[in-house]
Structure formats: C-alpha cells, structure tokens
Amino acid sequence: MIRYFAGHPTIANLLMIAFLAAGLFVAPTLLRETFPRAGQSQVEITVPYPGARPEDVETAICEPLENALDAVTGIEQQSCEAREGLARAVVEMRQGEEYQAFVANVTSEIEAISDLPDRAETPLIRTLGQTDFVVSVAISGPENRTDLNAYAEQIRTRMLQWGGIPIVYITGFSTRELQIGLDPAALREFGVSVSDVARAVQAASLDLPAGSVTTGSETFLLRVAEERQSAEALAALVIRSTDTGGRVLLGDIAEISEGFAQTDNFVLFDGRPAAILEISKTRSEDSLRIIDTLQLFLEVERQKAPPGVVMEISSDAASVVRERLTLVVVNGVQGLALVFLVLWLFFGFRFSFWVAMGLPVSFMGGVALMGAAGYSLNLMTTLGLLIVIGLLMDDAIVIAENIARLREKGRTAFDAAVEGAGQVFPNVLASFATTAMIFGSLAFLQGDLGAVLRVVPVVMLFVLTISLVEAFLILPHHLIHTLEAPRKENGMNARVEQTVEWMRERLVGPLVDLTIRWRYATAGLSIAAVLVAVSMLAGGNIKFVAFPELDGDTIVARILLPQGSPQSRTEAIVAQLEAGLEEVNAELSPEQPAAASLVRHVSVFFGVNRDAFESGEHVATVSVDLLPSSLRNTRPDEIMQRWREAVGPIPDVIGLNFTEATIGPAGIAIDMRLRGDDLAALGAAARELETWIWQYNGVTSVMSDLRPGKRELQVQLSDAAGPMGVTAAMVADQLRASYFGLTVSELQVRGDVLEITAQFNAATLGDLDQFEAFDIYRADGSAVPLNVVADVSVGTGYSRINREDGRRTVTVQGRIDTSTANANAIVADTLARFVPEFLLRHPGVTLDVEGQNAEAGETQQSMVIGFVIGLIGVFLLLSFLFRSYVEPLVVMLIIPLSLTGAIFGHMAMGLDFSMPSMLGYVALAGVVINNSILLVDFIKNEHGAATTVARAASIAARARFRAIFLTSLTTVAGLTPILLETSLQAQILIPLVTSLVFGLLYAGVIVLFALPAFYAILDDFGLSTLARERRAQASAV
DSSP: OOOHHHHSSSSSHHHHHHHHHHHHHGGGSBOSSOOOOOOEEEEEEEEOTOOOHHHIIIIIHHHHHHHHHTOOSSSEEEEEEEEEEEEEEEEEEEETTHHHHHHHHHHHHOOOOOOOOOTOOOOOOOESSEEEEEEEEEEEESSSSHHHHHHHHHHHHHHHHHSSSSEEEESSOEEEEEEEEEEEEHHHTTTHHHHHHHHHHHHOEEEEEEEEEEEEOEEEEEEOOOOSSSSSHHTTOOOOOOTSSSSHHHHHEEEEEEESSSSTTTTEEEEEEEEEEEEEETTTHHHHHHHHHHHHHHHHHHHHOOOTEEEEEEEEEEEHHHHHHHHHHHHHHHHHHHHHHHHHHHHOHHHHHHHHTHHHHHHHHHHHHHHHOOBBEEEEEEHHHHHHHTTTHHHHHHHHHHHHHHHHTOHHHHHHHHHHHHHHHHHHOOOOOHHHHHHHGGOOOOOOHHHTTHOOOOOOOOHHHHHHHEEEEEEEEHHHHHHHHHHOOOHHHHHHHHHHHHHHIIIIIHHHHHHTTTTTHHHHHHHHHHHHHHHHHHTSEEEESSSOOOSSEEEEEEEEEOTTTOHHHHHHHHHHHHHOOOOHHHGGGSSGGOOSSSEEEEEEEOBBBBTTOSSSSSEEEEEEOOOGGGGOOHHHHHHHHHHHHHHOOOTOEEEEEESSSOOOOTOOOOEEEEEEEEHHHHHHHHHHHHHHHHHHHTTEEESSSSOOEEEEEEEETOOOOOOOOOOHHHHHHHHIIIIIEEEEEEEEEEEEEEEEEHHHHHHHHTTTTHHOOOEEEETTTTTEHHHHHHHEEEEEEEEEEEEEEEEEEEEEEEEEOTTTHHHHHHHHHHHHTHHHHHHOOOTTTTTEEHHHHHHHHHHHHHHHHHHHHHHHHHHHHHHHHHHHHHHHHEEEEEEHHHHHHHHHHHHHHHHEEEHHHHHHHHHHHHHHHHHHHHHHHHHOOOOOOSHHHHHHHHHHHHHHHHHHHHHHHHHHHHHHHHOOOOGGGGGGGHHHHHHHHHHHHHHHHHHIIIIHHHHHHHTTTSSSSHHHHHHHHHOOO
C-alpha cells in the first residue's frame, strides 16, 4: 500500500484533496456554541391550582403525580415543587434509555390521573432542553405599558417574518386584562355579588354563531356579535334593571381599566419601562447566524422606529461564543506557525513544509469526521483540535527522520521513502494503538461534566487517525521529490544540528551515564517526586475545583425579601444596588482600554428571582451587561466583589446573590440537600447548616429554599354558620371571587388574548377593615356579615415545599468568591467536621451533596474507570509486542511519573487543579508512552554489542534524544500560545494545556534519564530481555 501510494503520480494528491475538500465542505455546516450539548433527559409537568397554599398543592397535586410516576421505568430522579397556586414536577431519565419512549410513558401515566382537585387545571407536559437562549432585545420608549406591549408585539411579528430568528418570547408583562374593580359599598347598595356581576357580563358580552338561514339563492350565517372588547363598552353594560326603567350599569358599581394580571411583573432598562424580547434557538440552529441576522434586523427597525424608541441588545450569550472560538483559532494558527518554525530549523523549508502539511490535511479530515459524528464547533472540540497540533507531528517526524536517514545511506529517493515508512510502521502503529486505547477510554465519561469533556479525546482521535493515514500514504510521496534535491550542509539547519549534537554528547550522554550508574538513587528520587506532588494535591496545597470559571459578559444581583414585602421596599433596594453599581463603574472604567465604560446597560426585572424559586413584589433581579471580555481587563468576580462592598449589608434582605447570569457546567458551588418528613425539623436543620457554611471565608451567600410564606388570614366557620344557612363552600367561593377574582371570559383582540376579570377594586383589596365588614350572600339573596358566621385568625405557612424522589427536601445553596474560597474544600470540611454530629442532633434528617462536588465526583469516577481500562489495554498490547509481562511495566512507569510535571506545572502557573487538568493528564498519558515505547524498543532490539541494559540504555538514550527532543518541542510549541494566553476567556483552556506542556517536558526528562535507570534495575534482577539472552548464552556454553 505504501509503495503503491508513493509511486502513483496522482493518488496521494487526490487523497489529500479529498480530506481537504471534505473538511472545507463540512466546516460551514457545523453548529457553533460554547459547550457540547448533552442529550435531552428531562420532562417537566406543571399543574396550576389557582389560590391553593403550598401545603395543599403538595398533598393534592405533588403526591398524586409521584404515585403516577412510580409506574414509569427508567427514572433517574424526580422532583416536585409546590408553590402558591402551582405544582411543578421535573422527571429525569436514566442514561441509556430512549428519550421519546420515556416521554410517552410519562405522558400516558400523567394523563391517566383521575383524582386531581376540581379547581386544578389540566397538567401541562413539556420536554426540557429543546431550546437554548441566545440573546435579548430591550425595547423602551412608550411610557404606557399597554402601548409598550403592543409595540413589542409588532416588533416580534416582524422579527419572525424577517427569517433567521426562530423563537421570540416577550417578557416583562403578564396576561393582558380588562379588570372590573368592584366597589363593595355599591354592591351592598344594589344587592349584587361579584358572582352576579360575572354572570351578567358573561350573558351580555358574547360572540357566538347562531345557525344559518338558507334562501333560494344564498345561505346566510347567523352570529350574535355582542362581545364587548373595551372598558367603555363594558361600563355601559346593564347589570340590573327595573320595570319602571331604572338601570344599574356596570360603570356605576365598578372601575374598569385595561392592565396586566400581575402588577409586580415589569422591567426597567437603563431606568425606563421596557419590553424584553428573548430570542432562543432549537438544537439544530446556529446562535452566531441568529445574532448576525438580528443585528441586521435591528439596523432596519431603528431607522423606522418612532422618536424616543430605543432597541438595544442585552444579555448577549451568543457573541461571547464567537470570542471564545476566535481565541482558539488564533492560538491554533500561532501554534501551527511555531511548529512549522521548529521543523524548518531541523529539516529545512521544503522538507518541513510537506511534514507540516499534515496539519491542515489532518484537521480537515478530523472536521469531516466531527460532522459525521454530529459534533458542533465548540470550546471543547476546538480545544481538541488545538491540542493535537503538536501531537500529530510525532508520527510524521518519526517517518520523515527515518526516510531522511535511509536517503543519507545511499538509497534512492523512492526506495528511502518506501522502506523508511515501512520500517517504522509497526512501532508507529503500536504507538497509535496505545494512544487510542487511552483516549478512547475517555469517550464514555459520565455526568454533565463528562458530557462536556468527553468530546476532547474523541476529536483528538479523529485527527490522529487521519494523520496516521496522511503520514503513511501521502507524506512519503511528497518527500520523494524533496529528497531528490541536494541537501545543503551549512546554514541554519547545520547550526541547529551541531547544537543538538553538542547537547547529546556533552550534556545528555554524561547525565544518562550518571543516572544509570546511580540508578537506585535516580529511581528513588523519581518516585519521591511523585509522592511529594500527590501530597501537595491531597494536602490542599493545590486546591481542586470541578471546573474553571468561564467569564461571561453579564452579571446579576438577585434580591429576596420576606414574603409580603411591598413593592416600594423592593424598589428602594434596587435603587441602592444601582447606586453601588454606578460607584463601581466610576472606579473601574478608567482602567479599561480607551477608558471605556465598564457597564453598558442595566436591566431590572421586578417579580423575578431564579435562585429563590419565587415570584412577587418581594423579589427582583438586577442584570448588568458589561463591556465584552475581549475589550475589558477586569474579571466579573472582581466587579461583583466591589459591587458587594459598595452596597454593604441590607438588614431586611433574606438573600442578595451577586453572580454571573449563567451557571457553568459544574453547577452551583455549594449545594446540599436535607431530606425528611417533618418540615419544622428540616427548617431547623437547614438554619443550622446555613450558619455553619457562613463561617467560611469567601462565602458570599447562603440560602435555603424552605422559607415562611405570606401571613394568612385563616377563616373558620363558627357554630352560628350552620343555623344561618352558611356553608364553608359558600364562604370560600365568595371570598375567592372577591379577593382572588373570577375570569369572566377570554377575548381574542388583534391576535392577542385579553381576559375579562372581576374582583374588588384595588383600594378594597388593601383594606383590612373592608375584609372584616365582608358580607356573605345566602341562597335567598340576603346577606350576613362574615364576622357573625366565622372566626378569623392569623397564621403562616411556607412559600415553597420541594419534594425529591417522594421525600420532602430542603436545599441549602451557597456561592463563593473563587479568589479566596474553594467549594470542594468547604464541602469536604463540612462533611468531616460538622455533618456527623449534625445528623445525630437531627435523627429524622438525611444529607446529600449535589452541585459541583457531586458533578465532579461522578465524572472523576468514570474517568478513573476508563483510564484504568485503557491502561489494561495498553499493558496487554505491550506485553504482546515485547513478549514480556514485566517490561511493559517499565514502559508504563512514565504515566504516573509524569504526574509530577502536571501538578508542579499548576503550582508554577498559580492554577487550581480541575477536571480539565485531569483530562489533560490522561491525554498526556496517551502521548508520553510513545517515547517510552521507542526507547525501550531500541534498548531491546538495537543494542548492538551491548550485553547489559546499563550499556544499551546509554546508547539508546543518545540515539533517541533527537527524536524525543524534537517531538516534545513541536508539541510544546503548538500549545505555548494558549498556555501564555491572557484573555479572560482562556481560563478553561489553560489548566488542560498546563497538564500537557509541563507533563510533557518533565516526561522527556524522565524518559531520557529515569527510565533507563528503572530498566537497568530490572536487568539487575534478571528480568529484562538482555538478561534472558545472557542466561541463554551461558546455558548454551
């Protein structure tokens, strides 16, 4: 095969063109995103239960849902949260199950439930993970919220018609309503109840078909078109009339206005009322294409917009993807240039050109395989491409060196190319197989972190596979023409060769002889270095984090006040936060490039707090759009710390979380789950756990999700109710109609839903005296005061009750400042020093750890298992090749010994050890073993007249020095740009590259100096191949 491709005039070039063309064709079709997307695994079930307390929602909705889900197979975890008026359950599928079948099973079981309360609405089942947020557009200008909503609807319609913008939601508004605010005094005067008004409106305002009339020539449809769609039309509606002509109009007893169902749900953008258009995409659409289309659309719309209307992009999650991918591409090009420079220094221009051509060919072939595998172009796949820049040169260098060596011995160019490639084929193939076994074992990492990381080794395998084909079938053909040209014996190449020769004979050779002579000391020092490095990690000198923080361009402050806090108090705290932000912006903006303003936009979302799982007047979120990371030099952590200090403590706030808008793949820093049956006991345990976590330096917020709800006025019928003909249902229905409200009807107005609701007016809803004077209407139409037939007491329930896997669960979550605290260390210390006695004090409570600790643990376990399986495969292969059970162990010693370089490299760079660091070390294992194989193989098979390993190893180290030096140098050169990258977006890449670069440098030292010592020790004990040969010769004599 090698001879055929080398001798054929076109086939090698055609294969090269095929790889390049396939990659160029597939690359534009790859989706671009920050991280690889995990497959869908969750189903959400929501059941509205209007007006119900969380305690009632738990028993009436959550428990029946859990009972129904018991019949569904393949459930990994299920949860159900009971909030005021709503139950929300999330069911997670076990890995390996078929998602569509899982959704169908969940749907059929939920639809079969027959014992939900009458007032509960039909369960809504929705698959999660189908869409991803891309970007928001804030529209401000119209001060009237109804006009603002209408204008936002027009923009949304035009966006969807424009094309290329797939999904648009409008936020900042609740359901539009025609609100009938009834006056209790007027109702009492005319003897009318809220229910009477609702029935009258339903009877008088309708739009219904009434049949048809067919004449001899035409058919007419009949329709009663009496639907009232405006406040004026409703006000003129007759509620009561007398025979004498007297009439009571709806406008006489009510204030009618158009508004929104929730007054606390609104948005301010840079201090002005705003509508937010949230743009999302499906799994098959590219976020960068969407953002480009959106910017074109906004350019056109801004020109047509009325004066004073502002349309700005906010919460941009897409542009940062472009920055991150550009970062990797730029560093890749720089690495490629450095690799070519190294090759040019050693081989000359033409020779190094064709060796380096393996890079684009392998890249494009790898990209084509990525497309076939359904991979996207994301931070991790591009990182896999970046890492192999140096690695895939190894095979080409080994082949090219051997071809050049044979040419120098007098072979023709063609024979040198064919024989040179053929001679190293077994060893190169064995090296590739060992690398593939280790990389391949990582393709099955588990957990959310595993889903992000496992694409890296797979992409590396794609590229290395293509590079193997290129090195044997394409490279020899191109080197034939290069070798035919006479080689210059002077110039830069000659000086480099002289330098390498001097290093080999005057530096490396004597040191190798010294380490072999003192082999036991060398072996001991190598092992001691590993133990010291591991102890640095185990002892906490180097902290472990699940995943490096990935800086975004949006930070948020989420506010949680006690339930029942008025809107005015929330607005006052928001103003305090905005003032603190202005102070931080004034401090840090002069430090930015060109003194650009650090804060671009500020959005305030009232009634929203994702951390609190609550909505209402007592919560809000302040979202800050920062200068893009490529244009600023301040990290979000520093900005949030200064913002926190500028705001200072706020006494009546339950929770104030400063964080980035999106959670990374590792999850929340501190996330602990307390499970039990008694909510009071769980609450006490949660408060104790919160107090403990707060003591750690660097903890910025701690909050549990079991909190008191709003105070309740609890109505219980007295003994007088029965004789007076008043029932509990009667009281509940009338109170609910008056204070919760009735939905009279739903209208379709210009494509929008408009609800007509009836309840007491706003002044009455906020007046306790009016509640005490509330009248209950009996069946005969007469009224009796509520305080005559019922007793009213004040009580407090819970704002939210969460259940996981059928048990009540309280979640305690904490966030940290990563510059001063380590989540893994905090969790480990808590489990060791606090939890044992804590569980004894709370016998009915159990504790589980989730968040970063659990995510890292699951992925770590699968990584270790895969790594061990890969090492077993490597051992079996090497044992077969070396015909020995012991010598493969010497070869594989390089893997644990190289850990020293990776750990001390992190210390030198000031980095924490993380999951990408571990992945880098495992990838390192697949690389460094190749040099080890080549050295041991040389000692075994090309030792010449040497009869002992000590002498053979000395010869082998000198002979292999150039190849080891060159392959290590190209790999380090290819990775150096990303190692030295200062961009805020490179924080996730640097730990992985640090493990590779420092591990590879240290492994080069170990292979040259320590490995011969270990092999010589093996020979001392008579366990090497040379020892067996000596025994065989002795016995023959």
